[in-house]
Amino acid sequence: xxxxxxxxxxxxxxxxxxxxxxxxxxxxxxxxxxxxxxxxxxxxxxxxxxxxxxxxxxxxxxxxxxxxxxxxxxxxxxxxxxxxxxxxxxxxxxxxxxxxxxxxxxxxxxxxxxx
Amino acid sequence: xxxxxxxxxxxxxxxxxxxxxxxxxxxxxxxxxxxxxxxxxxxxxxxxxxxxxxxxxxxxxxxxxxxxxxxxxxxxxxxxxxxxxxxxxxxxxxxxxxxxxxxxxxxxxxx
Numbered sequence: 001x002x003x004x005x006x007x008x009x010x011x012x013x014x015x016x017x018x019x020x021x022x023x024x025x026x027x028x029x030x031x032x033x034x035x036x037x038x039x040x041x042x043x044x045x046x047x048x049x050x051x052x053x054x055x056x057x058x059x060x061x062x063x064x065x066x067x068x069x070x071x072x073x074x075x076x077x078x079x080x081x082x083x084x085x086x087x088x089x090x091x092x093x094x095x096x097x098x099x100x101x102x103x104x105x106x107x108x109x110x111x112x113x114x115x
Numbered sequence: 116x117x118x119x120x121x122x123x124x125x126x127x128x129x130x131x132x133x134x135x136x137x138x139x140x141x142x143x144x145x146x147x148x149x150x151x152x153x154x155x156x157x158x159x160x161x162x163x164x165x166x167x168x169x170x171x172x173x174x175x176x177x178x179x180x181x182x183x184x185x186x187x188x189x190x191x192x193x194x195x196x197x198x199x200x201x202x203x204x205x206x207x208x209x210x211x212x213x214x215x216x217x218x219x220x221x222x223x224x225x226x
Contacts, residue, residue: 042217043216056212098214104160108157109156
């Protein structure tokens, strides 16, 4: 079974631009969670989607948004990019909602650099 | 004070040594996760605990709910265990799930 895939793997954007990152979960998984990892703040939870509905959201500004499609693939969007948005963005998939103790499988991440 | 504190931040040991990484948290939790991150960024979920103890190969994770503390042990450590180990706690506040991560413990095992 293929693992979690994220595209693109690397991305360079300029301040003020917007970016869309994609995550394809493991086949059969219906939950996708997104995380941001920076050297200063470490790993932080962004949001979780299950069956096309956002279930949980972390403490990030409204510039960060996401969605999930009927095939469970998910996208996250960051608008009006700031230098501080430079980070590794990770997604993880699970069979069911993470609150119900399903194991998560992580993708390789997308490394976003904002200049 | 951070909700999740890990210790030590960095740990260097010789191959074969018994390793312990600690995680303390300050809130009532529904679950605690141990993650492993190798250089290059890939993350693997090692354990999810809500009570007691779990074992997988040379890895053992324990949790003491009353003391709000968890430990990750590695027996017969090997250079391939070199990675960052991250503790994360899941809890519910005002009906919403929250997931908070520790800063990680960087483990280096020398041959």
